[in-house]
Amino acid sequence: xxxxxxxxxxxxxxxxxxxxxxxxxxxxxxxxxxxxxxxxxxxxxxxxxxxxxxxxxxxxxxxxxxxxxxxxxxxxxxxxxxxxxxxxxxxxxxxxxxxxxxxxxxxxxxxxxxxxxxxxxxxxxxxxxxxxxxxxxxxxxxxxxxxxx
Amino acid sequence: xxxxxxxxxxxxxxxxxxxxxxxxxxxxxxxxxxxxxxxxxxxxxxxxxxxxxxxxxxxxxxxxxxxxxxxxxxxxxxxxxxxxxxxxxxxxxxxxxxxxxxxxxxxxxxxxxxxxxxxxxxxxxxxxxxxxxxxxxxxxxxxxxxxxx
DNA sequence: TCTTGACGTCAAGTCCACTTGATGTAGTCA
DNA sequence: TGACTACATCAAGTGGACTTGACGTCAAGA
Numbered sequence: 409x410x411x412x413x414x415x416x417x418x419x420x421x422x423x424x425x426x427x428x429x430x431x432x433x434x435x436x437x438x439x440x441x442x443x444x445x446x447x448x449x450x451x452x453x454x455x456x457x458x459x460x461x462x463x464x465x466x467x468x469x470x471x472x473x474x475x476x477x478x479x480x481x482x483x484x485x486x487x488x489x490x491x492x493x494x495x496x497x498x499x500x501x502x503x504x505x506x507x508x509x510x511x512x513x514x515x516x517x518x519x520x521x522x523x524x525x526x527x528x529x530x531x532x533x534x535x536x537x538x539x540x541x542x543x544x545x546x547x548x549x550x551x552x553x554x555x556x557x
Numbered sequence: 558x559x560x561x562x563x564x565x566x567x568x569x570x571x572x573x574x575x576x577x578x579x580x581x582x583x584x585x586x587x588x589x590x591x592x593x594x595x596x597x598x599x600x601x602x603x604x605x606x607x608x609x610x611x612x613x614x615x616x617x618x619x620x621x622x623x624x625x626x627x628x629x630x631x632x633x634x635x636x637x638x639x640x641x642x643x644x645x646x647x648x649x650x651x652x653x654x655x656x657x658x659x660x661x662x663x664x665x666x667x668x669x670x671x672x673x674x675x676x677x678x679x680x681x682x683x684x685x686x687x688x689x690x691x692x693x694x695x696x697x698x699x700x701x702x703x704x705x706x
Numbered sequence: 707t708c709t710t711g712a713c714g715t716c717a718a719g720t721c722c723a724c725t726t727g728a729t730g731t732a733g734t735c736a
Numbered sequence: 737t738g739a740c741t742a743c744a745t746c747a748a749g750t751g752g753a754c755t756t757g758a759c760g761t762c763a764a765g766a
Contacts, residue, residue, distance in 0.1 A: 421742080431724085451731080451743090453733085476723095510669065516622060569713090585714090600713090600762050
């Protein structure tokens with residue numbers, strides 16, 4: 409991994425990509441979606457602000473739990489467009505993120521426990537089974553995640 | 558919702574689709590993947606065994622937590638190919654499922670708590686942040702889920 | 707009997723999240 | 737200076753999970 413001096417606040421695409429564990433093409437893609445931004449050098453090369461790493465980390469963890477890039481963008485749009493995001497900005501996002509994760513954790517926990525009840529026990533009845541009910545809380549309005557290998 | 562008499566063990570596509578909350582085309586798709594199966598009437602219409610609803614419920618809940626259809630198929634392939642799956646068969650799958658969910662819950666919980674630590678607190682440092690580390694436990698070998706609106 | 711709707715097949719389309727390829731330029735190092 | 741690599745743009749391709757469309761058939765009710 410290339411050493412990035414402490415003082416350098418603007419990073420090259422390759423550096424950011426390596427540090428964040430994504431491909432350079434992914435940076436382009438995210439930029440096209442407005443998730444991250446860059447400035448250009450005189451030679452038209454991109455330069456990313458150091459805190460882009462933080463944004464990328466945020467995106468990464470959001471995706472890991474199945475949040476779409478659209479939703480991520482909504483969250484990031486609450487950061488100030490101009491100027492560096494402050495601690496307060498990140499704290500606000502962090503709070504929302506925390507709540508979202510908590511909700512998701514509770515859902516999974518319920519799923520696990522009810523699953524044990526209705527299938528694990530061997531009752532083999534779907535009549536009162538929450539999984540056979542398409543209209544449960546989190547089910548409505550979503551197509552669900554696509555992959556989590 | 559159409560009434561399906563208690564005794565009927567073979568259901569029509571429309572009935573299954575409505576009960577399971579999926580489209581008929583989805584049933585075709587799942588069948589093409591080998592996730593569910595059907596027999597045909599003399600008029601070439603599909604008929605699904607009642608317990609297909611259980612399989613579909615299983616698929617649904619698996620997808621909800623971001624498990625791919627490939628992985629679902631792996632699990633379902635452990636059910637007996639011929640004959641009705643027994644309580645024991647479902648119980649085994651249920652156990653695995655339970656473990657998988659537990660793992661996922663623990664991951665999310667860790668994510669949430671560490672997230673609070675490293676961003677919520679405002680330290681704004683990514684140096685020791687688990688999200689900036691591409692090589693953490695669940696990160697390796699996966700591209701992550703795609704959507705969870 | 708006739709109509710209507712559910713169903714059959716198969717190809718193609720969609721959406722998200724990227725990746726790959728083609729082609730040209732910029733910067734670095736021997 | 738020349739080679740080599742990183743980077744730029746843009747279009748097109750990929751993979752998962754479906755959906756839509758076109759077109760023909762089967763079955764149940766008026």
